[in-house]
Amino acid sequence: MEPVAMKKDKVLLVEDDYFFSKTVKCFLERVDRFEVHLAADGQSAWELFKQEQFDICLLDVVMPKMDGFSLSVLIREVNQDVPIIFISSRYLESDRIMGFKQGGDDYLVKPFSFEELRLRMNIFLKRSKGQQFDISTTYKFRDYTLDMKWFTITQGEHIETIFPKEARLLQLLAENKNRLISREDILVTVWGAADFFSGRSLDVYISRLRKRFSKDKHVLIEAKRNKGYILQIVDGI
Known part of the structure; x- marks a missing residue:
């Protein structure tokens, strides 16, 4: 054989x-x-x-x-x-x-x-x-909806396709909303390793997400210096 x-x-x-x-x-x-x-x-x-x-x-x-x-x-x-x-x-x-x-x-x-x-x-x-992620879930951020199956963010009639890693990062933040997630935990979960290069990539994606929600002051991604990030929805999801 x-x-x-x-x-x-x-x-x-x-x-x-x-x-x-x-x-x-x-x-x-x-x-x-x-x-x-x-x-x-x-x-x-x-x-x-x-x-x-x-x-x-x-x-x-x-x-x-x-x-x-x-x-x-x-x-x-x-x-x-x-x-x-x-x-x-x-x-x-x-x-x-x-x-x-x-x-x-x-x-x-x-x-x-x-x-x-x-x-x-x-x-x-x-x-x-x-990488293994739950793709059957949608997440609501006030007027925004994240769809993990299609990697889209919807606001009203506007639909925008985002990078899969960006979606997975946002998914992790959503599942831990109002709680601090360490940079290391984010990097290991989304990128697979907490090294220098993944850290640079994380910074870029955090910046992109902040720009996407910049018009809504109720959706905040806050950084705790040298610790991690918190997704805060001021009036709740």
């Missing part, structure tokens, strides 16, 4: 340095169960992404035709959950922060260890495949 072949994780590697990309591809396919697809610029990568279903994306930042940040924004418009790791020679803190704001999950600065890249990839793949 033939052994059943294990499904390989499909990787989109976007890198304009041919020899570097080929080296990364050979390493990943040799040491782990990856199927790596290469693209040399952002535009060709976007065309490839629209045709294939990838499990994870590795994006260079500075590339011809379309940079990695712009590509990440396009990817997030159609897929909010696929892990995105930026691999770049740009090391400034502002570049890292921009990467997270544009939808990235991690940011590696060249040169880096290929083994570290592989381990980080496996961490994000486990997170993206292993």
Whole structure:
């Protein structure tokens, strides 16, 4: 009886340095169960992404035709959950922060260890495949309704689709309304680990949620310095 072949994780590697990309591809396919697809610029990568279903994306930042940040924004418009790791020679803190704001999950600065890249990839793949949330519930915030099945927030006749992680974060806050939730508990529950990169992502999503409820002074997400967050509904849910 033939052994059943294990499904390989499909990787989109976007890198304009041919020899570097080929080296990364050979390493990943040799040491782990990856199927790596290469693209040399952002535009060709976007065309490839629209045709294939990838499990994870590795994006260079500075590339011809379309940079990695712009590509990440396009990817997030159609897929909010696929892990995105930026691999770049740009090391400034502002570049890292921009990467997270544009939808990235991690940011590696060249040169880096290929083994570290592989381990980080496996961490994000486990997170993206292993999160378990109740999707049958809706939550009411005064005039707002969060629908966990469709990842939407409805206010009157206005319906807005939000990122799944944003919805899951709001769901966790709602289930613990008027109670302090520590940053660590939020990160472990929603992101799977309380590390630096997940913390940056949490800050971005908290900012997004505050903007969504900014017109209603009765819906507040308060931060307790170095402790965590509290969702407060002044007149109740």
